[in-house]
Amino acid sequence: MVRKKKQLKRISNRTYPSKLCKKEGCSKEFIPTDGRQVYCCSQHRIDSNNDKRKLVDKFESEFNKAARNNKWILIKISENRSYLNSKNVTASFLDFLGYDHSIHHRIVVDEKTNREIKFCFNYGLTPIDSEKHLFKIVIDNDNI
Incomplete structure (x- = not known):
């Protein structure tokens, strides 16, 4: 050796x-x-x-918690009978449930409508009528 x-x-x-x-x-x-x-x-x-890392971890943790909350709100709405009939949801209802419009993972531009879809994980939200503040929920099964 x-x-x-x-x-x-x-x-x-x-x-x-x-x-x-x-x-x-x-x-x-x-x-x-x-x-x-x-x-x-x-x-x-x-x-x-360690103190610096704690700050970054805290920010990341809070962001992920808010994004998960947004996702669960969109899941709850998308499974609702009222949404299944109308295929839209109002901004006031989203606000009532605690949806945070500033939190999202990615933004995709819809090729057909040329509108932004803001995704939290694989559930996205896109505006369909800006005057009535109506949104449509988009599910992206490719990015689960």
Whole structure:
């Protein structure tokens, strides 16, 4: 068995001006060992990156929760006998159920009507009459 030689960490002879730690709540002044170093210790770097990731995860989680809510509203309406007869739903009814028009995963332009379809997962909503604020639910079985 051949053992690899353990490499020693290379230490630079450069000197850097002292900096303040960038971790929120830490005002410790330190001398960096590398020009890119912005935290006084590795634990503050780890904590800061975890805090940043939590913010992104929270935003993503809230978006997905709202998108799932929109999807379930569209499923509920599309299975309703009233919708099956009329094939349209009013904006006021969507608002009443808590549908958020600003949340969607993708926008597709319908080739026949040249109108936008805003999809939450595989359920989309497209306007059919702007004066009466009527919408049609579109189900895309290709993108389940």
